[in-house]
Amino acid sequence: MNHNIRFEIFDRLRSENPHPKTELHYSSVFELLIAVLLSAQATDVSVNLATDKLYKIANTPKQILELGEENLKQYIKTIGLFNSKAANTIKTCKALIDNHNGEVPNTREALEALPGVGRKTANVVLNTYFKQPVMAVDTHIFRVANRTKIAKGKDVREVEDRLIKFIPKEFLLDAHHWMILHGRYTCTARKPKCGSCLIEDLCEFKEKIVD
Structure with missing residues (x-):
């Protein structure tokens, strides 16, 4: 996957959800x-x-x-x-x-x-909270990064390092939340919703499920 495709992926995710937030409740x-x-x-x-x-x-x-x-x-x-x-x-x-x-x-x-x-x-x-451009890789982000080919890696740390390297800088701060929400609701583990996926045409997953 090249820089232009990655840019388009995150540009679309940003357009759909300009201010992504964690779904955890907190006030401090x-x-x-x-x-x-x-x-x-x-x-x-x-x-x-x-x-x-x-x-x-x-x-x-x-x-x-x-x-x-x-x-x-x-x-x-x-x-x-x-x-x-x-x-x-x-x-x-x-x-x-x-x-x-x-x-x-x-x-x-x-x-x-x-x-x-x-x-x-x-x-x-x-x-x-502190608005630092770091990437927390959970199971959703690990799956999305590897499945789409945004950043392939054998383990969590390798995926984290490659995401930091490959995601265009202007998207890096919010990329964690976009990817986790995408993995949670669209690019799900057992049956990804490829047919309604915002980035389906850019994703390099070879076994797409289009209902």
Whole structure:
């Protein structure tokens, strides 16, 4: 795939959705961080159902620490891996208070040092809240990047690096959200909706499904 085709793909995605946003509910960078931490191997819908209730009771590091791990579990028990996520959330809240005056840091290194926060979670926070042109590659983006041939890669990091390299700079800030939404609703895993796809004629997927 060449530069002109990639440009046209993202130009169309931008025209359809000029201001893409995450589907996670949040009103502060801390709420976003915790929501993303909870979203690993879980749907945004399930996370929102839990955090909509949790954040009414506790939505700062101090308040969640005071809530305690066992009580926190009661709010997030419908989310997969809730036991380990509760433990990491409590540890992260403590680290934020001890090391960052209760504030969420805006560097990858500091974010990745937080318990339960890996590269993908850090990238989501950096991109979504701090507006840094980084790429958080989840299963949807990994699939879309490889299937369309926008950026082929054997693993998540290779796809991330190639997306950063190949996506035209003017689209890079919003590319994460365009690609994740495209993968979630159009370029789905089992049966992609190629017949109604905005970029079907530009995509290099050889097994297109056109109903």
